[in-house]
Amino acid sequence: MQVFDLAKSTLRELNQALHNVQNGSNETAWEVLNPKGSHAVAAGVDAPISVDVRGSVGYYCGGMNSEATITVHGSAGPGVGENMMSGSIVVKGDASQYAGATGKGGLLVIEGNASSRCGISMKGIDIVVHGNIGHMSAFMAQSGHLVVLGDAGDALGDSIYEAKLFVRGNVKSLGADCIKKEMRPEHIAKLRDLLDRAGVKDVKPEEFTRYGSARTLYNFNIDNADAY
Amino acid sequence: MCGIVGLFLKDKSLEPQLGAMLSEMLVLLTDRGPDSAGIAIYGASQKDHGKLTIQSQQPARDFAGLEAELGKKIGASVTMLVKSTHAVLDVPRNKLEAARDAIAELRPDARVMGMGDTIEIYKEVGLPEKVAERFEVSKMSGTHGIGHTRMATESAVTTMGAHPFSTGPDQCLVHNGSLSNHNNVRRELKREGMTFETENDTEVAAAYLSHKISNGQDLGQALESSLSDLDGFFTFVVGTKNGFGVVRDPIACKPAVLAETDQYVAFGSEYRALAKLPGIDGAKVWEPEPSTVYFWEH
Structure with missing residues (x-):
């Protein structure tokens, strides 16, 4: 286990060390102490390693993550897992705004609540939130899955493309062009797989409602001008 | 930001x-x-006391003798604590507004940052560490x-x-x-x-x-x-x-x-x-x- 104490070393040293890990390296397990809200902790990792962060982090933790398994044993600031490519990030506490924004792949799990704009412009990432999500989540979400065990705030899925949203609780309001959709067997199967991988037990896929695009705003139509 | x-x-x-x-x-x-x-x-x-925080770009000039001049003008005892470009004036609470108006007359270049029973305000150009140290x-x-x-x-x-x-x-x-x-x-x-x-x-x-x-x-x-x-x-x-x-x-x-x-x-x-x-x-x-x-x- 490689241990990095941010009370003693700089963030730059930590991220450089993580970026230096070569494929096939034995240094596969890393631990970060005293993050104290630092920005960009373990951003840009590009190797199949595990990183355990002991405490709360600030902006952009695990941004652009590729292949790594990052666990934040605390809460995360804005933009956790922004533009993640693959691998997984688990936040044991809450996440601030725009968690998983523009993510292309991988799995982001928030065990607490996520704030506003969760999954904004997501492009293939899977996000599972054990608690609630805030307003404007999945805005212009293009593909991937957003699973919410609790409630969603205002304007869920505004101007959404082909991302699939599954909410177990209440949705305060839906955004423009986002509608409730039927749960077909393939959605149940996908949801079961996501819940499994996110460590969610005792919750059935059948308890969720699916939301997605009504596909009326894809091409500009003057009659829809007010909806944009 | x-x-x-x-x-x-x-x-x-x-x-x-x-x-x-x-x-x-x-x-x-x-x-x-x-x-x-x-x-x-x-x-x-403090019972019956209030304070004004004032600021001047030329503290040496503006704060010199202000305590006495202000006291005379409002007819009350005034104490002043100078911290760099700021000064906190302690005046009887019922004279706060009179003191504010008097300062505008006595020291037209000084600015009132805040006034009240307990508030003191310090602000300057520069990094937080330097500003906090300065005051x-x-x-x-x-x-x-x-x-x-x-x-x-x-x-x-x-x-x-x-x-x-x-x-x-x-x-x-x-x-x-x-x-x-x-x-x-x-x-x-x-x-x-x-x-x-x-x-x-x-x-x-x-x-x-x-x-x-x-x-x-x-x-x-x-x-x-x-x-x-x-x-x-x-x-x-x-x-x-x-x-x-x-x-x-x-x-x-x-x-x-x-x-x-x-x-x-x-x-x-x-x-x-x-x-x-x-x-x-x-x-x-x-x-x-x-x-x-x-x-x-x-």
């Missing part, structure tokens, strides 16, 4: 450390705004305080453009964001008799709240009204004699984190600002909801 901090003490034993805790919180947010910094501290209330903020005790480090967007980098802004007795405001209708609101408030020192958007928000309060609203109601009348991006932290409040605009893209323990309520633009507070690991930490007024009072 800009960084905001606020600290409201519930545990009296922490009061001697208020200035030190608040300056450390502000310094931790230095890279959110290196242009200027300011702090408002609410100290102990020895870490030695100050108090019941609550707010601070701001500025990345200027809407008006020039000057002492008067720094936060906190005070436009009413014991009231002050810090702001992260930018208001888009401040010119219009300023015009309306001027018509109602409010006066302005700068072209700054935040000063308009402070004057708006003071105007509402002077028309009979309490701070909570004034903050509620601001949600419909002020347009733009804002996270506000507001101080009054007895407490502090927090409100965010409906979009809430300007960050905000609150923490509460048995000893204090703390606000920070980021968790970083709170990370060194005592007992933070066991604190209740959350993000204030958009369009929701939060308020704590002694």
